Amino acid sequence: MKYLINLTSRTSGKARFLKLEADDIKGAEAEAKDMFPTYEINRICENSDQRSWFSTVSRMRREDE
Numbered sequence: 001m002k003y004l005i006n007l008t009s010r011t012s013g014k015a016r017f018l019k020l021e022a023d024d025i026k027g028a029e030a031e032a033k034d035m036f037p038t039y040e041i042n043r044i045c046e047n048s049d050q051r052s053w054f055s056t057v058s059r060m061r062r063e064d065e
Contacts, residue, residue: 005032
């Protein structure tokens with residue numbers, strides 16, 4: 001199953017979206033942590049349609065800065 005993961009850098013605060021193929025959410029989380037150890041995982045969802053939610057949140061964060 002494909003997962004969409006929202007990550008934020010612990011040092012710079014930069015947001016990143018990641019699409020992964022994994023058997024379950026725990027597998028997607030583990031793979032994301034291995035790929036980006038300095039990033040914090042904010043949200044994981046199964047449906048790529050949720051990308052609009054992530055985009056809205058990212059835009060709101062930039063406007064606050």
